[in-house]
Amino acid sequence: MAVALQALAFILADETLRGRFLDLSGITADQIRDQVQDPDFLCAVLDFLLANEKDLLAFTQETGIDATAPGLARHGLHGPDFD
Template sequence: MSPERAEQIAILALSWLGQNEELFPVFLGASGANADELREQAENPAFLAAVLDFLTMDDTWVVEFCDVHHLKYEEPLTARYALPGAEAVHWT
């Protein structure tokens, strides 16, 4: 997946989170961002990677997001790996 497509999916995820009354405050708390910063951060690939990190923490969220946007369930994680920071993942 291209970084551009990954960013598109992450922006969709950010928008989806912003419309979710339960998850949006959780995301803001986890990311340390505030609602005013989101527009400027939406162009930051590292922030978009954090959006996908958050989304992919829960399979239920992934399914709901993908169903709304007609994406394959593996696409958010594939997109995450196309953005900065994924190369530093260590499972030890």
């Protein structure tokens, strides 16, 4: 969950990423606070980063976490077969 929360903070701190995430997810900025503990929402956050290698690498470089951590965190939240 910690990696997903770091990913969310990274996305929200960048205006371009934030706008793209909100557009793709259909969630509003006001709804994020209510969803932050929801494993489905956190998976969506991680999926968003995992879908774009450039954004994923920027996230891992900025935070200093291993590039495999977001995928492992996503697996930990819902397992490999969750869609």
